[in-house]
Every structure is written in structure tokens, then in C-alpha cells.
Amino acid sequence: MPLESVPCQPGSATRCARCTLHARCLPLGLALDALSSFDAIIQHPRPLKRGAALVRQGDAFTSLYVVRSGSLKQTVALEGQRDQVTHFYLPGELVGLDAIGEAHCYGSVVALESAFVCELPFTRLEDLAERVPELRGQLYRCMSRELRNDQRMMCLLSGRTADQRLASFLLGLSERFRTRGYSPYCFHLSMSRSDIGSYLGLALETVSRVLARFQEQGMLTVTGRELTVHDFEALVALAEDGVGRQAYV
Incomplete structure (x- = not known):
């Protein structure tokens, strides 16, 4: 929303x-x-x-x-x-x-x-x-x-795959929505795929491809800019190689 x-x-x-x-x-x-x-x-x-x-x-x-x-x-x-x-x-x-x-x-x-x-x-x-x-x-x-967010971004962009970067980014958004009283499982992506790519150091096509793969794997669905996480544990497991969920709290 x-x-x-x-x-x-x-x-x-x-x-x-x-x-x-x-x-x-x-x-x-x-x-x-x-x-x-x-x-x-x-x-x-x-x-x-x-x-x-x-x-x-x-x-x-x-x-x-x-x-x-x-x-x-x-x-x-x-x-x-x-x-x-x-x-x-x-x-x-x-x-x-x-x-x-x-x-x-x-x-x-x-x-x-x-x-x-x-x-x-x-x-x-x-x-x-x-x-x-x-x-x-x-x-x-x-x-x-x-300062901690800056350090997290350095870790996020250092030697991590596109899948790990995007999974970590979505988990970070999820946590920020949760702390503001919103659902951590269903939220609105106000930023464009291009903006996400620029932020994560990825091409627009890569962001779209990874999101499609996440949907095929049943981890989430994206309808327009409404994102719903179906398998939170799988997303965490993917992202936790280096930068865990706690980095976003």
C-alpha cells in the first residue's frame, strides 16, 4: 500500500x-x-x-x-x-x-x-x-x-550476487515497513525497477529478471508495484550469506 x-x-x-x-x-x-x-x-x-x-x-x-x-x-x-x-x-x-x-x-x-x-x-x-x-x-x-546504513550498503555491494543484493534490499524494506506499523509481507514499491537497479549497482534488466526468478521460485509475487512475500524464510536464507536481516534493524 x-x-x-x-x-x-x-x-x-x-x-x-x-x-x-x-x-x-x-x-x-x-x-x-x-x-x-x-x-x-x-x-x-x-x-x-x-x-x-x-x-x-x-x-x-x-x-x-x-x-x-x-x-x-x-x-x-x-x-x-x-x-x-x-x-x-x-x-x-x-x-x-x-x-x-x-x-x-x-x-x-x-x-x-x-x-x-x-x-x-x-x-x-x-x-x-x-x-x-x-x-x-x-x-x-x-x-x-x-552511518550504519552506509556500512551496510558497502557490504551489500561487495562481492554479492544480484539475487543476494535484491533479496537483502527487499528484506530491508520489509523491516522498515514493519517498524512503522505496516505489513512486512505485503508492501508498495514506490521506487521504479530502474531506481532499485541504480541503488544496488544492477542493470534494470537484471532487477526485472531476478524478480521474475523469485516469483517462479514461489518466494514472492509482484503485481504492478505491490509486492507480497510468500516465503520469508527462503528470502532470508538467500540474503544471509554475508549480510543478515539484522543489518536492517
């Missing part, structure tokens, strides 16, 4: 305590007064149509963003090469952590479907984090997860 479970309309309440993503978002565990202060720095949720850019590569870094609904992808333009997909963002995830150090956006971030994002001006977030240790700790944990 599309990731539209958090209805957001212009003028709707942006209070974090009322958001269904509160348990997966940056203010997790904040006391009521700190949560109120965090609410105060959030810009009004911004709507994005499919294909609209949230930020562009090289833009000055001013804010972090939390995906409130929908999904986005990050692409990096490389000289003399095709754009490389480097990240997919789901609800509750932070966009822009990789821009903090250099103060400019590492890649362009584009909506894969209709989406809403909450903007967090970084200077105001920094000031608040200095006064609220719990928020500072949660921000560090988000950064740590980002």
Missing part, C-alpha cells in the same frame, strides 16, 4: 504528540515541555507532488526534514555517469544528515509519490538540542543509524 497513512492537509495540526509517527521520529522520548519546544521550531508540513524536488544537489544546507507521509529518493549526479540513487526515505526518517558537515546538499532529494515533509531549521534545532539532552541524544542516534 502507498505510504499515505498520515493525512496532512494545509492547516492541519502539526503537533508531534498527535502524529502517528511519533514513536519513530526525532522527538521520541521527549518530556511534554521539551516536545512543545520542538513543535515550535517545525515549519508547516510541506506538500510535494511526485517528481518534485525537496532539495537539489549543491544547495546550501539550512534544514533537516522529516518525512511525514509518502516516500522520497536521493540521487547524486556524477560527472560523465548516470545519476546514482543513494537513498530511499520512508515516513519518520530524517533527510539531510549527510549535508551537515559540508553545509551543502550532497544530492538531490525527489518525491517518489505525493508526500509531506516537516522542516526543521538546523540552527534552531541545534539551539534546542543544547538545552534538551534527550533531543541531542536522539539526533546522535539518527546519525549513527545513517
Whole structure:
């Protein structure tokens, strides 16, 4: 199913305590007064149509963003090469952590479907984090997860077959959907086969061929962009040679 479970309309309440993503978002565990202060720095949720850019590569870094609904992808333009997909963002995830150090956006971030994002001006977030240790700790944990994801991708792309790469990718999506309250066995692939191939270092034809093979083997079915996993254990067994399911938690 599309990731539209958090209805957001212009003028709707942006209070974090009322958001269904509160348990997966940056203010997790904040006391009521700190949560109120965090609410105060959030810009009004911004709507994005499919294909609209949230930020562009090289833009000055001013804010972090939390995906409130929908999904986005990050692409990096490389000289003399095709754009490389480097990240997919789901609800509750932070966009822009990789821009903090250099103060400019590492890649362009584009909506894969209709989406809403909450903007967090970084200077105001920094000031608040200095006064609220719990928020500072949660921000560090988000950064740590980002580093771990980068390490996981290095392992995923190193010496692994196309089947193993795609199985690991699907398991990673499954786990991310599960932690957000969605089914880990039936979910919507908002990204295209081409995007998946770019992310995994595979050709579009290879992604399509491997998905067809997985279906023939009875591990899953794909109807359009709706994917249903039938044999989760077989998918795990295929992927666990090097990078196990726990790498995605």
C-alpha cells in the first residue's frame, strides 16, 4: 500500500504528540515541555507532488526534514555517469544528515509519490538540542543509524550476487515497513525497477529478471508495484550469506 497513512492537509495540526509517527521520529522520548519546544521550531508540513524536488544537489544546507507521509529518493549526479540513487526515505526518517558537515546538499532529494515533509531549521534545532539532552541524544542516534546504513550498503555491494543484493534490499524494506506499523509481507514499491537497479549497482534488466526468478521460485509475487512475500524464510536464507536481516534493524 502507498505510504499515505498520515493525512496532512494545509492547516492541519502539526503537533508531534498527535502524529502517528511519533514513536519513530526525532522527538521520541521527549518530556511534554521539551516536545512543545520542538513543535515550535517545525515549519508547516510541506506538500510535494511526485517528481518534485525537496532539495537539489549543491544547495546550501539550512534544514533537516522529516518525512511525514509518502516516500522520497536521493540521487547524486556524477560527472560523465548516470545519476546514482543513494537513498530511499520512508515516513519518520530524517533527510539531510549527510549535508551537515559540508553545509551543502550532497544530492538531490525527489518525491517518489505525493508526500509531506516537516522542516526543521538546523540552527534552531541545534539551539534546542543544547538545552534538551534527550533531543541531542536522539539526533546522535539518527546519525549513527545513517552511518550504519552506509556500512551496510558497502557490504551489500561487495562481492554479492544480484539475487543476494535484491533479496537483502527487499528484506530491508520489509523491516522498515514493519517498524512503522505496516505489513512486512505485503508492501508498495514506490521506487521504479530502474531506481532499485541504480541503488544496488544492477542493470534494470537484471532487477526485472531476478524478480521474475523469485516469483517462479514461489518466494514472492509482484503485481504492478505491490509486492507480497510468500516465503520469508527462503528470502532470508538467500540474503544471509554475508549480510543478515539484522543489518536492517
